[in-house]
Amino acid sequence: MTKLEQAFANGKAFIPFITCGDPDLDTTAAVVRAAAENGADIIELGIPFSDPTAEGPVIQNANLRALKGGVNTDKIFELVRELRKDVTVPLVFMTYANVVFSYGADRFISKCAEYGIDGLILPDIPYEEKGEFLDYCHKYDVALISLIAPTSENRIGMIAREAEGFIYLVSSLGVTGVRSEIKTDLSSIVRVIRENTDIPCAIGFGISTPEQAHDMAAVSDGAIVGSAVVRIIEKYGKDAPAYVGEFVKAMKTAVIS
């Protein structure tokens, strides 16, 4: 069992997302530690991109703030090196294909392995294009996380059978961002996933409250929360770590209850 799969072994998982460098990398490091200490099972680290086409306004703005602050891929690798001195929770990068491609796929993914990144989420790499990075991911043993969407339908089995690490099930149509309710029939999608693979499946997009996280985790193996975390960081800035810690604790409690 990989480190990512193990993260789901102690009950339902809670997976927060953080945009690196928003508002600065020291705060990001403190937020990651607070999340890890308060029960995050995996942490998604966003490498900002100038034009994040899969994101709603909250994460778009976090990306722009981080880039304006001067963060870049090299500085984020250094952040990971620093974090890995004491943080043991699995870490995955979430970014866009061009960030990896322009760095050099081999160089980027080998560095992920060397610095302690367990997986890679690239929302603009669908099943058909994963060949772009898959060989390097296999070579260096970094999971390329597959996404499944409410519109995947006939594609679910194909994607699930080759999925690695965990499956990121997108809760609703549209981009990331807080939603008041999630209407997709997720349990029937999860059923098809489970017919095709044993690897865990976590649901993300639109989840902001403990109640939603509980409901999503109840029909899957965990809940992923991005915009709601980023909003806390946006609101509290350098003071965010304590607030994110509290939020993570509440969400983790909700998913396992």
Added chain:
Amino acid sequence: MTNSKGRFGVHGGQYIPETLMNAVNELEEAYNKYKNDPEFCKELETLFNEYANRPSRLYFAENMTKALGGAKIYLKREDLNHTGAHKINNVLGQALLAKKMGKTRLIAETGAGQHGVATATAAALMGMECVVFMGEEDTRRQALNVYRMRLLGAEVIPVKTGTATLKDAVSEAMREWTKRIDDTHYCLGSVMGPHPFPTIVRDFQAVISKEIKQQMLEKEGRLPDAVLACVGGGSNAIGSFYHFIEDKSVRLIGCEAAGRGIDTFETAATISTGKLGIFHGMKSYFCQDDMGQIAPVYSISAGLDYPGVGPEHAYLHDIGRAEYTAVTDDEAVGAFEYLSKTEGIIPAIESAHAIAYAMKLAPTMDKDKIIVVTVSGRGDKDCAAIARYKGEDIYD
């Protein structure tokens, strides 16, 4: 990349969220079903001829030819199409296809507003709902086109993110499509984005080179020596080049927007200054920094103000079949004024980039040589902005 579709050499592909994959697959399937369907082709041809005023003229620019003293210059008058630009060719094709697919709503991005106006027009004609995303900066530069779109019944949404120009409008249209797929077709305006868009848009625009070839054979009894067109995403250029790709004697020349110069950061000349990357659904050349962040490009022309280029152009560049050159704001404005005064034709500032290069190229060629320049659109929309560029304060 065994599964990857829509490749032009290494370029192209489908780098989009999983949410959209079935939508593009459905589009590809529908396109393959209808593209050779006699009824669909006939309907489209009727729309082209009766509604859009095709075929567009191939006009011998005698004054310009004499004044420049070199090759004969012909202008392919896409500016005479209904709505005033080549954009209508693609839009009528896609709108008809969307209708066959049972879609009732068109969304589109627009830069200069020409594609937005064309989409709003087709939506009005076919009784479809229409939403156009336009960079806020461009809504100011092209206020008249915003009014036209609204007049045609479309909703225009100013996009405030990023540089508030064409690339941000594309991103926002893509986001909107992931929100609402069932009844909505994304009517992409250029030969870019994920497969099958670069192929579909090229096929609908290829009517330009099909006509040029026929008209040139009628008028001159031979093929031209060079075909010139401006390149942003590259739809009028690929349309002008397509039926000449196999005719190796015909030089194909794309004119990119250099903005204030390719040695400055204020440029949109992708092939001259960009590098290979993945963005907006495709692998191609993009203006970007060392870490893969997309560059905030600049051109006086809102329609060429885009940091990427269509994958087929990237491929034609790689194999050396087409040449790409960069034309500055100053040169384009010069050509805008030149064509107006010399031929009585006010070209779009986009098209003026191609005219500018023709003005350099023609004098270097013998008088028995022939150049075709595609005038992709008319310049009425640009008059206020050019006046401002020249320091004259006039109202739109």
